[in-house]
Amino acid sequence: MIVGALSAWVVASLLGPAIFHVHLLRSGTSDPGVVQHTEEAFATASAYSLGGALFAALVTSAVVSVLVTRRIARQLGQVRHASGRIAAGDYTVQVPSVGMGAELDDLASAFNTMAAELARVEQTRTRLLSDLAHEMRTPVATLEGYLEGIQDGVVGADEETMTVLLHQVSRLARLAQDISLVTTAEEGRLSMHRRPVRVDELVGTAVRQASGQYAAAGIDLTAEVPGAAVGAVVEVDQDRIGQVLTNLLDNALRHTSPGGRVVVRATRDAESVRLQVADTGEGIAKEHLGHVFERFYRADSARDRAHGGSGIGLAIARSISRAHGGEVTVSSAGHGQGTTFTVELPLMVPAARRQR
Ligand SMILES: Nc1ncnc2c1ncn2[C@@H]1O[C@H](COP(=O)(O)OP(=O)(O)O)[C@@H](O)[C@H]1O
Ligand SMILES: [Mg+2]
Known part of the structure; x- marks a missing residue:
């Protein structure tokens, strides 16, 4: 705003008096007293009107700038607040767009997409862990039951029991193997001998x-x-x-x-x-x-x-x-x-x- 006002002032004071002077002489006035007085009148009128105009421009642009900056800051503040909530583990946040142009709307929608994707990943992760726990529970419980039975002498450590125990152990081993296979493949680290x-x-x-x-x-x-x-x-x-x-x-x-x-x-x-x-x-x-x-x-x-x-x-x-x-x-x-x-x-x- 200050740079704008200064350059307007410099340009006006360089051009205005020179143009006025040329026109005054062309009008045929030759009395030096009249010329001097008229030019002084022009200088004063210019100074007041230009000064008033620049002041008004400064005030209105200051007001508009404050309003615009506040809206941009509000949007950025919302993004900052939402990032904080995401960092704290809350993926349901959404940043509303405030209609301040395509860039800020894009920022808001990109942010919301990111939050939704994180929510999906987190949900998958939670479900995988609970499924995995569920999968392991049955064989582990069976093993525990049989081993306690053997320890208490209620169940004999005969071949039939051993078959059950081995079956449960191999079920667990296969589970671990399968999971590691899927994970390796999804990460693109599966060793392959293609021919x-x-x-x-x-x-x-x-x-x-x-x-x-x-x-x-x-x-x-x-x-x-x-x-x-x-x-x-x-x-x-x-x-x-x-x-x-x-x-x-x-x-x-x-x-x-x-x-x-x-x-x-x-x-x-x-x-x-x-x-x-x-x-x-x-x-x-x-x-x-x-x-x-x-x-x-x-x-x-x-x-x-x-x-x-x-x-x-x-x-x-x-x-x-x-x-x-x-x-x-x-x-x-x-x-x-x-x-x-x-x-x-x-x-x-x-x-x-x-x-x-
Ligand atoms: N040929 C099929 N006919 C009917 N349902 C099937 C068939 N193949 C797979 N499914 C269904 O898809 C599910 C997932 O299969 P899969 O990943 O091989 O797991 P699992 O065989 O250990 O149950 C199965 O539990 C079953 O419900
Ligand atoms: Mg199957």
């Missing part, structure tokens, strides 16, 4: 490994690899993709009744290969479809707990598929309609074609 593998080989191995269990359960298991897909090659870690298929086949077995049918299918298009595991089992209701890949998620927890699954199988399948640049998806027409899981992997382009 070209034919899809018919992948499908064949998985089906062969599962066939014993399927036969025992009375469920028909078949592999379907149409001619077009037979020679298709994907560059994968064979063991890990094998584990994905094993997890899917394991689920299909568990959720299909005797007399049902499970098909492992491979198809290909120009860029990718699809491995499908389709069953004629109990299906998955719509409300669960979006969640089955989450860690510890079970569509029917009461029954599945008895089956020993901890709800990590599909999370593992997803993170391994993603680590290969692929994806796994699920579809089911609903309860009793069967389920199809699809693993999509990028097709390996032969070196010759890549060069061309």
Whole structure:
């Protein structure tokens, strides 16, 4: 404001008198007394009006500046206050926008997005911990019960007891292994030995490994690899993709009744290969479809707990598929309609074609 006023004053006092002087002489006045008096009158009039105008400008711009600064400060104060609440662990804060231009509105909305994302992460973290505790409780309680029984002499340390104890211990060990696998894969630290593998080989191995269990359960298991897909090659870690298929086949077995049918299918298009595991089992209701890949998620927890699954199988399948640049998806027409899981992997382009 001061710089503006000073430059206005300097410019006006340099230009005004000179222009006035020229015009005065052109009007034909030659009496030096008149000229001097008229110029003095101009100087006084200019000084008063310019001084008054500059003062008024100073006052109004000061008032406007204070108002604008206050609104900006209020918005920044809200952001500062909200950061404090977030630092204290309250993720529900929202910063309202005060309509002070796009930059501040952007700041407010970026801040709100950040708070919402932090809230989501925190919620996932809490749920994971409580699910994990829940998962560990049953085996640990069983172990404790049996060991106390042995100590008190109520339970004999015979082979049957040992089998139960070993089973619970291996359940805990598998839980730890599964969790560390998912975590490693999600952090992108999964060690992989990728090499070209034919899809018919992948499908064949998985089906062969599962066939014993399927036969025992009375469920028909078949592999379907149409001619077009037979020679298709994907560059994968064979063991890990094998584990994905094993997890899917394991689920299909568990959720299909005797007399049902499970098909492992491979198809290909120009860029990718699809491995499908389709069953004629109990299906998955719509409300669960979006969640089955989450860690510890079970569509029917009461029954599945008895089956020993901890709800990590599909999370593992997803993170391994993603680590290969692929994806796994699920579809089911609903309860009793069967389920199809699809693993999509990028097709390996032969070196010759890549060069061309
Ligand atoms: N083929 C299937 N048919 C019906 N439901 C399934 C099938 N595969 C998975 N699900 C549902 O998805 C849930 C998560 O599967 P998963 O992550 O493998 O955990 P788990 O097998 O340990 O229960 C299962 O509990 C089940 O409710
Ligand atoms: Mg499973």
